[in-house]
Amino acid sequence: MKKKIGFFVGSLRKGSYSKTVATALASLFPEDYEPIFIHLDNLEMYNQDLDDEGTPPAAWTKFRAEVKELSGLVFVTPEYNRSVPGVLKNALDVGSRPYGQNVWDGKPGLVVSVSPGALSAFGANHHLRQSLVFLNVPTLQQPEAYIGNVVSLINEDGTITENTMSFFKTIVDSYLVLLEKNR
Numbered sequence: 001m002k003k004k005i006g007f008f009v010g011s012l013r014k015g016s017y018s019k020t021v022a023t024a025l026a027s028l029f030p031e032d033y034e035p036i037f038i039h040l041d042n043l044e045m046y047n048q049d050l051d052d053e054g055t056p057p058a059a060w061t062k063f064r065a066e067v068k069e070l071s072g073l074v075f076v077t078p079e080y081n082r083s084v085p086g087v088l089k090n091a092l093d094v095g096s097r098p099y100g101q102n103v104w105d106g107k108p109g110l111v112v113s114v115s116p117g118a119l120s121a122f123g124a125n126h127h128l129r130q131s132l133v134f135l136n137v138p139t140l141q142q143p144e145a146y147i148g149n150v151v152s153l154i155n156e157d158g159t160i161t162e163n164t165m166s167f168f169k170t171i172v173d174s175y176l177v178l179l180e181k182n183r
């Protein structure tokens with residue numbers, strides 16, 4: 001059976017550069033992996049009362065079940081105000097509860113930050129890593145993936161430039177090693 005790799009994109013924008021990068025990364029996984037884009041847009045904001053009262057929204061339950069099935073986690077995110085966009089942080093929070101039922105636990109992660117700017121969303125990348133430490137997600141350390149000036153890396157037809165694809169392949173290959181180590 002193929003191993004499922006969840007892709008979590010921190011932007012809901014139709015023309016999202018992060019989504020373009022995530023799609024390119026997904027195309028580089030070998031046949032025995034199945035990239036799955038997990039939707040974050042219908043997750044209600046986390047409210048612990050709903051778990052405590054035994055009435056979690058259906059979208060939370062579905063999301064938690066989807067994440068449990070995954071062998072690996074790929075996070076591709078822009079930076080909002082030097083941090084992680086709320087939609088992605090909310091998804092982390094929803095998956096982390098109820099207490100003791102953290103669905104992220106132990107699944108190897110890859111963090112890729114994307115920006116049209118030169119600072120490459122460094123702040124979002126590292127704030128995300130901070131949460132992943134607490135969620136017990138072993139995260140690829142090297143190579144780090146800061147994708148800055150992203151507009152210049154996308155061809156007119158929406159594909160990624162050749163040099164960048166070869167860097168993406170290095171990232172994916174290193175992540176595959178981490179995945180195998182953590183099986």
Ligand code: FNR
Binds near residue numbers: 116
């Ligand atoms: C941004 N943007 C941005 N960029 C950045 O490099 N650092 C930042 O702190 C911010 N802050 C920020 C806040 C908010 C609310 C928005 C909407 C945007 C710009 C951002 O990088 C740009 O809009 C990207 O195109 C967003 O990523 P997607 O949607 O293309 O994936």
